[in-house]
Amino acid sequence: MTVLVFLDPALENGRIADATKPQLMATDLGATRGDGIFESLLAVDGVPRKVQAHLDRLASSARIMDLDIPPSDAWERAIATAVAEHAPAEELVLKLLVTRGVEGAERPTAWVQASLPGSLGRDQRQEGLDVLLLDRGYDSNIAERAPWLLLGAKTLSYAVNMAALRYAKANGADDVIFTSTDGLVLEGPTSTVLMATVRDGVRTLTTPLLENGILPGTSQGALFNAAADAGWQLGYGPLEPHHLLAADAVWLVSSIRLLAPVKSIDGRAIPVSHEMTEELTALLAKGSRE
Ligand code: PLP
Known part of the structure; x- marks a missing residue:
């Protein structure tokens, strides 16, 4: 219906x-x-x-x-x-x-x-995602230099985003993380990238810098508010692929799919934490009600 x-x-x-x-x-x-x-x-x-x-x-x-x-x-x-x-x-x-x-x-x-x-979001939350890093073809300063590219807007021109997802599927992956030509982590075609690190008992959530020409995620915003109250440290990029590969967990986050754990990047397995996924999913729900 x-x-x-x-x-x-x-x-x-x-x-x-x-x-x-x-x-x-x-x-x-x-x-x-x-x-x-x-x-x-x-x-x-x-x-x-x-x-x-x-x-x-x-x-x-x-x-x-x-x-x-x-x-x-x-x-x-x-x-x-x-x-x-x-x-x-x-x-x-x-x-x-x-x-x-x-x-x-x-x-x-x-x-x-x-x-x-559909059932895709639920399946991806449970099963996790194999992700490819794909070059978006722009450097990380493009948003300021070329505002007509509309990089911070959620436009109906999603053909490029959908093509990237098809490319991932044709190459055995589930989703994509775009990178800039100067090597920074940007976002997914329909999601925000989020990573967690735990060092000496300090838990930190980090997301790429908005100034790098990505869409400001409402889920990331709501989650950061609730996570700060729950004692998480918050960080904003710049992030490079090696940061994701060394993280304790990485997710693609969006309003419908919520937090989908990334289990591999370009074929390299990364840790998946069901515990953190559960905790952060509850915090996202909390932050989304406020
Ligand atoms: N980045 C892009 C390009 C998106 O299309 C989306 C959502 O569809 C997001 C990030 C995540 O935004 P939100 O958390 O507001 O759903």
């Missing part, structure tokens, strides 16, 4: 649409140019997680794209409508999507989609 709710200035709570029928114009710039942005968030037992963080990032992506999008309260009402219209479920995936609209109309097309998650 998929529920669609289009944001419509004339309808306070949004317009519910039939997901089995065509709903987008073929001339929508989201379809013809990938010119739009999105967010994916999880609702647990009918309660959407980290709504404000996702709305803040949607607004930031819109600013980077010069895109005029509906205000936060309209999204909040459409999210509530979508959750209420969907059959009750332990987990729901909510997508917020907004495009530059139909050619010539100069009005964005915006909608919320609610659907059940």
Whole structure:
């Protein structure tokens, strides 16, 4: 079951649409140019997680794209409508999507989609991931030098990210960690990289530097807040592949998949800690409710 709710200035709570029928114009710039942005968030037992963080990032992506999008309260009402219209479920995936609209109309097309998650996220949380390091082809200063590449925005142009995942699968791996041409660890095609080290009893969580042209992860943000309260030290890159290979655990983290442990990088096994995965997954849930 998929529920669609289009944001419509004339309808306070949004317009519910039939997901089995065509709903987008073929001339929508989201379809013809990938010119739009999105967010994916999880609702647990009918309660959407980290709504404000996702709305803040949607607004930031819109600013980077010069895109005029509906205000936060309209999204909040459409999210509530979508959750209420969907059959009750332990987990729901909510997508917020907004495009530059139909050619010539100069009005964005915006909608919320609610659907059940597939089993992939759960499988990857349990089984772990074999990951390839892939060169993204940009150096780590590119975001500042070339803002038109939209590197800090969550745009609908995910064809490159999906191609990287297909490349990984064709080469016997499950997922990807992008690196910069100057050798820094960046992010996954749909996830943030996170590593844990334990040295002399001090436990540290580290994630790559945001300034290196990666998407600020809402899961990483929520987890860091909760982990700091639980006594973890926090660190931000720059990270290089050898740091990941020497870590006590590495994860790919995102809102739907949550923490998926990395078990190998370029064919080299790295430690997996079920204990830390469990603890940090609980902290992520805690941080996501605040
Ligand atoms: N980085 C990229 C490129 C992503 O696409 C995503 C999520 O889809 C993330 C990081 C993780 O973001 P979040 O934790 O907000 O889901």
